[in-house]
Amino acid sequence: MNVPAVELTEQTHRRGGGRLGRKALRSAPIASFPTLVRNIPVYEIVPDEAVELIHEESLKILEEVGCEFRDDGAIALWKAAGADVRETRVRIDRALLMELVSKVPSEFTLNARNPERTVRVGGKNSIFVPMYGAPYVRDLDNVRRYGTLADLNNFHKMAYMAPALHSSSSVICEPMEIAVPKRHLHIIHSALKHSDKPFMGIVTSKERAEDTMAMAAIVFGEAFVRDNPVLVAITNCNSPLVWDATMIDAMRVYASHNQPLILAPFALCGASTSASAVGAVAQVNAEALAGVALTQLIRPGSPQIYGQFMVTVDMKTGAPMGGTPEAAQMMYLMGALARKYRLPWRTSGFHVGSKLNDAQAGYESNMLMHAAILSGANYIWHSAGWLEAGLTCGYSKFATDCEQLVGWYKYAGGVSFDDFKEAMAAIREVGPQGHFLGTQHTLEHFESAFFMPSIMDFNSYEQWNAEGAKDHDTRGREKARNMLADYEEPKLDEGIAEGLRDLIARREEKLPDTVS
């Protein structure tokens, strides 16, 4: 699959278009790529026997050590299923575990409020999703400060504007000025209002998950959201080996509505796992499978996403690190395991420790994204904005990542042989010491042949200097400003918009302003 030429072209043209050019394009619909169907092989970093060895050790962990499920309802489900339960410790034998895991569909459709933005997740289908959960932003003036609702609106607008982002995420940054008990309403509202792509649910309590579902029901219809995935929600296992009540509460709300969860241990490798890449993978695999299995006790056959969030830890300071070689290696191992289980799986793309959108951010970002693409990840999260181990969402980083994703989309679309014959004819036409700029083949293909990023600068030094000698970070902020200037809201039907406002008003009346 190749990136549709018209869309890449439009993006390219935006660059020098100025105000007039932008205005002309405004009437055109915002470009958006369909689901990425990977047309390149996956990379297997170890032979199948090594994957089996890890699998075997994961099973032994769940059989011999077991996993904590700190929730009465979950414990009751495990008892009924015949697991070995002692208080909150559940030991799961391999037959039961694999039977439950096998119930998960290997692919599913994730619906967007605009059907043209609906995507597939699983198998060869991959989607890019922006980051989640930053209390801070690095803003358009390069100041690091608390996030606000205005920032969150902006990031949802940018997610909508980015052709290769397939989701609006939800809490890209925290709107810190809004009271915590009411915040989730405004987060979901912003995602649904400013973008027409799939979004993510809130998981911080049962009530907030239910509010999310109520808002989704207003947009998609009560009956539709009972069975059809319209959002994805994240549940993290507390490594090592604890699924807590808050996560299980959210799991119950979403899984019972057939909404997919990401079952992803949050692992600081070396601290919450052993200081061994392969040891960490065996543990995280056990934790993720245990979570996946529980969802199938809640609603058998519900779509789920096996996942991992694994960063290595600086063993001197305890700080989490971003794009390290071991993180890439672990990603390949998790991909191989996901394929073994035929599970859709999630990893993180542009996910870094850097404070700034600087060289470190670039090195780290592409270390992980390359591995995410080649390991065949289906839900490539944290693919825009992430800085500082997730504490900050940067406008410049967000815009940069949106552009880089277009390149990765093209990369994963594979090597095109479509025009190979014509290209070979062009060589015969040109011969030694000629050039190809005027050939028919070049004229036909020059706009679509190669990825043409606009934030990256390939001008001559003199030209670049004359334009202000701006570094990439500065150009990224300018691009973010342009994206926001070009934004036009994909309006909700007025009845739906009002329904959402009503629900928010009713819930806000009941909810306190402080966490009790």
Next chain:
Amino acid sequence: MNVPAVELTEQTHRRGGGRLGRKALRSAPIASFPTLVRNIPVYEIVPDEAVELIHEESLKILEEVGCEFRDDGAIALWKAAGADVRETRVRIDRALLMELVSKVPSEFTLNARNPERTVRVGGKNSIFVPMYGAPYVRDLDNVRRYGTLADLNNFHKMAYMAPALHSSSSVICEPMEIAVPKRHLHIIHSALKHSDKPFMGIVTSKERAEDTMAMAAIVFGEAFVRDNPVLVAITNCNSPLVWDATMIDAMRVYASHNQPLILAPFALCGASTSASAVGAVAQVNAEALAGVALTQLIRPGSPQIYGQFMVTVDMKTGAPMGGTPEAAQMMYLMGALARKYRLPWRTSGFHVGSKLNDAQAGYESNMLMHAAILSGANYIWHSAGWLEAGLTCGYSKFATDCEQLVGWYKYAGGVSFDDFKEAMAAIREVGPQGHFLGTQHTLEHFESAFFMPSIMDFNSYEQWNAEGAKDHDTRGREKARNMLADYEEPKLDEGIAEGLRDLIARREEKLPDTVS
């Protein structure tokens, strides 16, 4: 293969060691990793049939269009070999071509003046080599200016200090203050004096290539350099399909001494090739194979390196671009072809269009290095310092790349299962909700388990801010200063040093100060 723990540790310790720490370490020998023996599979981006298709088209180009060899000696050799020669156009049939290509050894030993720095090239063996040919430097004060001999000395010192660099290259930057006819003498002298790793030969004229060999003979002995590779030299085909007299002159000097050449078309894809990734590869493959074949007419069985330098061109401005998706895809294709021919092969690692060591540089660098590693490249050139399409060598970029290479060395060493059992025992010891920081396994492995870069910053925002809120580029310059402060010269035997000085003095007397 894992990175030797002691060396990674030493590098890590350097970080906070300060002046005293550095002094203590000075007595220890400079860390240096042996040849990287890749312990991970190669990535095949297309099936074998697609590789065969490209191969077939390359053969047809050489049979039907042919290649220009603008050198009487080369033409005589081709005639004698039975090729179809008309003036300087040589059409080579596939049987002759493949017979010549098959004479090249699939691996060879590249000798260093310090035998501990001798490396293997080909097969599973890979080496990292710094950049080549920059007229400008971006200096320790972040000023872009012409390179000097002092800069070149510095880069050779840094190449010596970098454990994962396996070569000193030669003209990392141009010493612009030295007259062109004499410059090569000082370039080679600097490489041989300041580092004990393998180096690269000069190719800009027959005489300069001969001077390079004369200097090598002083260091290695006349008899030794007659048959044993001690340097690598680059010859570029002028795409499309021209091997010129200067390149063939250099080829003759080095190949006749059994010194390996890189046969690498310099292709601006879309301008000097068609605007098709796969079309460009078919052409570049034909050009490289034609060059390889000629070396085997000069000295059958001489070691050679099949190569490529392919950048895509911004079709609006004609500017070369660095780390693009298509560049990575083309690298995988060239790797597959090299393996088909059982040839050692060269690509470029950290090779970017960015003017600065900023986010663009990071994104571009890792796009290409990831592909270089997974495509099984043997001679990974331009792996330190490269900025601005090769016009500039940056101190900060050089130091950054040296550190990143340690990570890539570890990555390519593969996933270690050595301590898997102990890691699984640690999980049993810790159980749910514990942490691993105090386990025996962690205590034994915490220094070597994960890559710990020092220029990258993973500290808390507050700590980073308190330390001056430095971006990666700034920290890279500091690291470069530290590397130079820590440098101690690996002294040449005094007789050899004097021999080199004498030769330079004698040649300088004869050589003019301006190019005639």
